[in-house]
Amino acid sequence: MRYSCKNEKWNSGQVLVVAALVVALVICSTTAYVYELTRPTNVTHPSFLNEFVLAIKHGTKNVLVSSLANFSISNQSNILTTNLEEWRTIIERQYIFGKCLLSFSPSDASPYVNGFWRNWTTDGYGVSSASANFSLNIQGGKLNATFAYESVVTLTLAVNGTSQSLRGQTQVNVTLVLQNEESYTLARNITLYYWNGGVWTLVDDSNNLTVTDYGNGTYRLTFTTMPPLGNVEVSARVFDEREILVVANVTCSSI
Amino acid sequence: MMKNEKAQVRVLEAFLAVLLVFSAFVVSATLFIVPEESGGEELDSLGMQVLLALDKEGLLGRFIDEGNWTGLRESLKALLPPAVLFNLTVYSESMQKLNTTPISNQAVKSSQVTCIEYVCASRNLNFRYYILRLQLAMAK
Numbered sequence: 001m002r003y004s005c006k007n008e009k010w011n012s013g014q015v016l017v018v019a020a021l022v023v024a025l026v027i028c029s030t031t032a033y034v035y036e037l038t039r040p041t042n043v044t045h046p047s048f049l050n051e052f053v054l055a056i057k058h059g060t061k062n063v064l065v066s067s068l069a070n071f072s073i074s075n076q077s078n079i080l081t082t083n084l085e086e087w088r089t090i091i092e093r094q095y096i097f098g099k100c101l102l103s104f105s106p107s108d109a110s111p112y113v114n115g116f117w118r119n120w121t122t123d124g125y126g127v128s129s130a131s132a133n134f135s136l137n138i139q140g141g142k143l144n145a146t147f148a149y150e151s152v153v154t155l156t157l158a159v160n161g162t163s164q165s166l167r168g169q170t171q172v173n174v175t176l177v178l179q180n181e182e183s184y185t186l187a188r189n190i191t192l193y194y195w196n197g198g199v200w201t202l203v204d205d206s207n208n209l210t211v212t213d214y215g216n217g218t219y220r221l222t223f224t225t226m227p228p229l230g231n232v233e234v235s236a237r238v239f240d241e242r243e244i245l246v247v248a249n250v251t252c253s254s255i
Numbered sequence: 256m257m258k259n260e261k262a263q264v265r266v267l268e269a270f271l272a273v274l275l276v277f278s279a280f281v282v283s284a285t286l287f288i289v290p291e292e293s294g295g296e297e298l299d300s301l302g303m304q305v306l307l308a309l310d311k312e313g314l315l316g317r318f319i320d321e322g323n324w325t326g327l328r329e330s331l332k333a334l335l336p337p338a339v340l341f342n343l344t345v346y347s348e349s350m351q352k353l354n355t356t357p358i359s360n361q362a363v364k365s366s367q368v369t370c371i372e373y374v375c376a377s378r379n380l381n382f383r384y385y386i387l388r389l390q391l392a393m394a395k
Contacts, residue, residue, distance in 0.1 A: 020272030024279030031283035062376035
C-alpha cells in the first residue's frame with residue numbers, strides 16, 4: 001500500500017511531463033494548421049495572365065505583319081497559314097499558366113482570300129491587308145479561360161495629282177496619303193513611276209523630283225517630264241515602316 | 256534525505272514540462288517566419304509590361320534581327336526604374352544564345368531574382384521568333 005502510494009506520486013510527475021508533451025504537440029500542430037491555412041497558395045496572378053495573353057496577341061500581330069510584308073512582294077498566298085502554324089506550335093509549348101491551345105483561321109470572307117486582301121487600283125487607291133481570327137485556350141489547375149480575338153493588319157494608299165505644262169515640259173504634282181489599320185503612318189520608301197511612251201519610267205533626280213514630307217503620312221511629290229505630256233499616268237509604290245508594300249496608280253489630269 | 260531527492264525530481268519534472276511547452280512556442284514561432292515579401296509578382300508584371308511595350312510596334316524583334324544589343328539594353332534601361340537590375344538573354348528558335356554582349360545594367364546577384372520568359376515574333380519578311388529570358392531583381 002505504501003509502495004503503491006509512492007508509485008502514484010512518482011507517476012504523477014511523469015503524467016505532468018506527458019501532459020506537457022501533449023500540450024506542446026497541440027500547440028505545434030495548431031500552429032502548423034493555422035500556418036497552412038494562411039499560407040498563400042500558388043494562385044495565378046490575374047493581371048500577369050492578361051499580360052501573357054497580350055504578349056501572344058502582339059506576337060500574332062507581328063506574324064501577320066511579317067506575312068503581309070512577304071505576300072505584298074512575293075504573292076505567296078499560303079505564307080500566312082504556314083507562319084501561323086509555326087506560331088501555334090511555339091505558343092502551345094508555353095506552360096506558364098497551364099496548357100495553351102491556339103487555333104486560327106485566316107479570313108476568307110470577301111474581299112479576303114487566304115487571309116489576304118490586296119487591291120491595287122488604277123483610280124488612286126491601293127490596299128494591302130491581312131486578317132485572321134484566333135482562339136486561345138489556357139487550361140491549368142483551376143484556370144480554364146478562352147480568349148477569342150481578331151487580328152488585322154492593313155496599309156492603304158491614296159494618291160491624287162495634277163499635271164500642267166510649263167516652259168516646254170510638264171510639271172506633275174502628286175499627293176500621297178498613307179494609313180495603317182490604326183491611323184496615318186510614315187513611309188519608309190516611296191518610288192514613283194510615270195507612263196512614258198509605253199513604259200513605266202522611274203521618277204528620279206533627272207526629273208527635278210522634290211518630296212515634301214508633312215510628317216503625318218502625307219507626302220507631296222513634284223517632278224517634271226520631258227517631252228511634255230498631257231494627262232500623266234503615275235504609279236506610286238510605297239513601303240511603310242513595317243516593309244509592307246502598297247501600290248496605287250492614278251491619272252494626273254492636265255489643268 | 257529521501258524527501259529531498261523526491262523534491263529535486265519534482266522540480267526537474269516541472270522544469271522539463273515547462274521546457275516542453277516553451278519549446279513548443281519556440282517551434283511555432285519559427286514556423287511563422289514567412290519569407291520576406293520579394294515583390295516577385297510586381298517585378299514579373301513590370302518586366303512583362305516593358306517587353307510588351309517594346310514588342311507592340313515590333314521594335315523588340317527589330318533590335319534582335321539587327322543584333323542591336325546596345326539599343327535593346329538602352330531601351331530596357333529607359334523603361335525600367337533605376338532601382339531594378341536586369342539581365343536579358345536572347346535565344347534563337349534552337350535555343351542558341353544570340354546576344355554577343357551582355358544586355359544588363361549591373362550583375363544581377365540578388366538572392367531574390369525573378370525570371371520571365373517571353374516569346375517574340377519578329378516582323379522580318381522571313382518569319383522568325385526568339386525566346387527571351389529576362390532576369391530582374393531589386394537593387395539593394
